Structure formats: C-alpha cells, structure tokens
Amino acid sequence: MKTPIILTNFKTYESATGAKAVELAKAHESAAQQTGKNFAVAVQTADIYRVSQAVDIPVFAQHCDDAVYGSHTGWNMAETLKQAGAIGTILNHSEHRFVDYQSLEKAITRAKEAGLLTCVCAETAQEGAKISKSFSPDFVAVEPPELIGGDISVSTSRPELISDSVAMISPAAVLVGAGVKNGKDVQIATKLGAKGVLLASGVTKASDPKSVLIDLASGA
Numbered sequence: 672m673k674t675p676i677i678l679t680n681f682k683t684y685e686s687a688t689g690a691k692a693v694e695l696a697k698a699h700e701s702a703a704q705q706t707g708k709n710f711a712v713a714v715q716t717a718d719i720y721r722v723s724q725a726v727d728i729p730v731f732a733q734h735c736d737d738a739v740y741g742s743h744t745g746w747n748m749a750e751t752l753k754q755a756g757a758i759g760t761i762l763n764h765s766e767h768r769f770v771d772y773q774s775l776e777k778a779i780t781r782a783k784e785a786g787l788l789t790c791v792c793a794e795t796a797q798e799g800a801k802i803s804k805s806f807s808p809d810f811v812a813v814e815p816p817e818l819i820g821g822d823i824s825v826s827t828s829r830p831e832l833i834s835d836s837v838a839m840i841s842p843a844a845v846l847v848g849a850g851v852k853n854g855k856d857v858q859i860a861t862k863l864g865a866k867g868v869l870l871a872s873g874v875t876k877a878s879d880p881k882s883v884l885i886d887l888a889s890g891a
C-alpha cells in the first residue's frame with residue numbers, strides 16, 4: 672500500500688453509517704483523485720460491502736476476530752471481511768482492545784492468513800514497539816487515548832511521541848492519530864517519520880468533509 676496514507680476511521684458516527692458511509696467514502700475517493708494522495712477508509716463491518724462496491728480506494732474493517740470457518744456465531748471472520756471487499760483491518764483500537772496479547776496475536780494471524788493488511792493500534796510508543804516486535808503487523812498506529820476525539824492533536828501536543836514511536840517501532844510503518852484535524856497535523860507527523868495518520872472526528876464531524884480532506888492532503 673502506498674504511503675503516506677490518510678486513513679479515516681468511520682467508527683459508529685451517524686454521518687459515517689450506512690448510505691452516509693458511502694457518501695463519505697466517495698468524498699475520500701474524490702479527494703484522492705483531486706490531490707493524488709493516498710486516502711483509505713475504515714468502515715463498520717456491515718458497511719464494508721456497500722462501500723467497497725461504491726469506491727475505488729482501500730477499505731479497511733475496524734476490527735477482526737480470530738474466528739475460523741465452522742460453528743462460531745456472531746464473530747467477524749477475516750475471510751468474510753476480505754470477501755466483502757476489505758483490504759485490511761484495524762485491530763486493537765483503544766475503543767475495541769483485545770483482552771490480552773494472546774487474543775490479539777491470534778486475530779493478527781487470522782487476518783494475515785486471509786490476506787488482510789493489519790493496522791494494529793497501540794496506546795504508547797512502548798506498546799507499539801512490543802506489538803511490532805512480537806507480531807510484525809503491516810502498520811502500527813500509535814494513538815494516545817486521552818487525545819482521541821478531542822481538539823488538541825497528537826502532532827501539536829505530543830510531537831515527541833511521534834518521533835519516539837518512529838525510532839522504537841521502525842522499520843514497521845508507523846501511523847499516528849488522535850485529534851488530527853488538518854494539513855499541518857499531517858505535515859508534522861510525516862516530517863517526523865510517520866507513514867501517515869489515522870483520524871476520525873476531524874472528518875466525520877466536519878460540516879464540509881471534502882474540504883477537510885483536501886486540507887489534510889496538503890500535509891501528506
């Protein structure tokens with residue numbers, strides 16, 4: 672996957688659910704076409720198929736379980752996500768953490784077996800380094816939980832976290848997130864060595880998401 676990447680996590684925002692998820696994903700596709708930058712979206716499981724059918728940008732799942740084919744009810748199996756059109760999955764987001772690293776490892780393994788890219792979240796640079804060393808995901812996304820959904824970005828308030836993460840987690844690709852809202856935030860992150868950003872509310876709560884996306888692209 673080409674980097675730097677701007678990956679928007681749609682979470683369960685109403686503005687990013689169902690038909691609106693398609694609309695918002697199309698705004699990303701249009702921003703990608705207009706700017707030539709790499710946008711991707713992480714949508715709810717039930718929206719993967721409709722979104723991936725509607726746009727030509729990478730679609731991620733927001734979570735993947737360690738389920739296998741067979742007698743297992745209600746789980747998000749990696750192969751199903753892949754067949755629905757996801758090219759990758761976020762794992763271990765701070766809003767959906769695995770109960771322990773053993774469960775995380777199983778889910779990463781399953782995702783890889785199904786051919787999904789893995790973007791594993793960590794709350795600190797240290798945790799990111801541990802995850803990277805132990806499980807070799809494609810991306811490690813470092814997000815300080817206290818800044819998620821807020822107005823202060825990781826780029827402006829914790830730039831040292833970005834450089835520490837890059838130093839500790841490389842050569843794995845590091846994404847950073849929490850409070851990222853504009854091109855300046857993206858520029859700081861990428862200048863410090865991050866391969867992109869993971870963000871949500873800056874786009875999902877925007878009155879004009881497309882203009883925010885164009886601004887984000889200016890820093891990539």
Ligand code: G3P
Pocket residue numbers: 680764814818819820821848849850851869870871872873
């Ligand atoms: O997964 C992205 C995320 O947790 C950051 O959210 O709203 O701070 O951009 P937000």
